[in-house]
Amino acid sequence: DVKVTQSSRYLVKRTGEKVFLECVQDMDHENMFWYRQDPGLGLRLIYFSYDVKMKEKGDIPEGYSVSREKKERFSLILESASTNQTSMYLCASSLGTGALGSPLHFGNGTRLTVT
Amino acid sequence: AQSVTQLGSHVSVSEGALVLLRCNYSSSVPPYLFWYVQYPNQGLQLLLKYTTGATLVKGINGFEAEFKKSETSFHLTKPSAHMSDAAEYFCAVSGPDSNYQLIWGAGTKLIIKP
Numbered sequence: 001d002v003k004v005t006q007s008s009r010y011l012v013k014r015t016g017e018k019v020f021l022e023c024v025q026d027m028d029h030e031n032m033f034w035y036r037q038d039p040g041l042g043l044r045l046i047y048f049s050y051d052v053k054m055k056e057k058g059d060i061p062e063g064y065s066v067s068r069e070k071k072e073r074f075s076l077i078l079e080s081a082s083t084n085q086t087s088m089y090l091c092a093s094s095l096g097t098g099a100l101g102s103p104l105h106f107g108n109g110t111r112l113t114v115t
Numbered sequence: 116a117q118s119v120t121q122l123g124s125h126v127s128v129s130e131g132a133l134v135l136l137r138c139n140y141s142s143s144v145p146p147y148l149f150w151y152v153q154y155p156n157q158g159l160q161l162l163l164k165y166t167t168g169a170t171l172v173k174g175i176n177g178f179e180a181e182f183k184k185s186e187t188s189f190h191l192t193k194p195s196a197h198m199s200d201a202a203e204y205f206c207a208v209s210g211p212d213s214n215y216q217l218i219w220g221a222g223t224k225l226i227i228k229p
Binding site: 004040042044045092101107 | 124147156158159164166205216217219220
């Protein structure tokens with residue numbers, strides 16, 4: 001079974017802090033994704049990566065950056081956390097190019113609260 | 116542009132009753148279609164998917180969905196609801212219109228009444 005592990009289940013940070021969310025997958029997947037999930041809005045794509053050191057902006061990249069130095073690890077960075085970034089963050093991985101029939105495998109999520 | 120509409124943010128059914136969760140999409144060509152389930156305090160997991168072939172797709176936990184091109188729908192059903200089915204369900208679509216990125220519905224929370 002594919003395992004996608006997010007380093008923290010819950011995080012509480014202060015406004016202005018730099019925040020790192022880490023994600024590791026163990027199935028040699030090429031693609032990795034970061035989503036945020038808010039009630040009534042479904043999942044919104046922040047960034048994705050289809051290869052090491054490659055990254056692409058999703059629908060809502062503002063205020064975020066990412067890093068993929070190794071194939072199995074994809075980090076989401078909030079350069080200066082703000083209260084409107086309080087949310088559930090979900091990491092996912094998949095085989096192949098894009099989501100061409102290949103399902104996403106999700107981690108359990110990190111619930112981030114910015115105060 | 117592709118879009119996905121899930122009718123009803125909350126659906127409530129009695130244990131043992133039919134579950135029907137609705138999903139409609141817009142796409143210029145037949146897309147790939149997915150249903151994911153999210154149990155409380157967990158990530159999402161794939162319930163079933165349609166790529167090509169048979170339009171009636173069976174998934175895990177007794178769920179199935181039918182791709183109806185003429186209605187641009189991919190509704191999720193289960194004949195008899197169980198308490199353990201209480202979760203949030205997400206419909207998603209991908210295809211050339213979205214450069215094969217997943218487009219997500221807003222989700223439907225399924226409530227099971229004893």
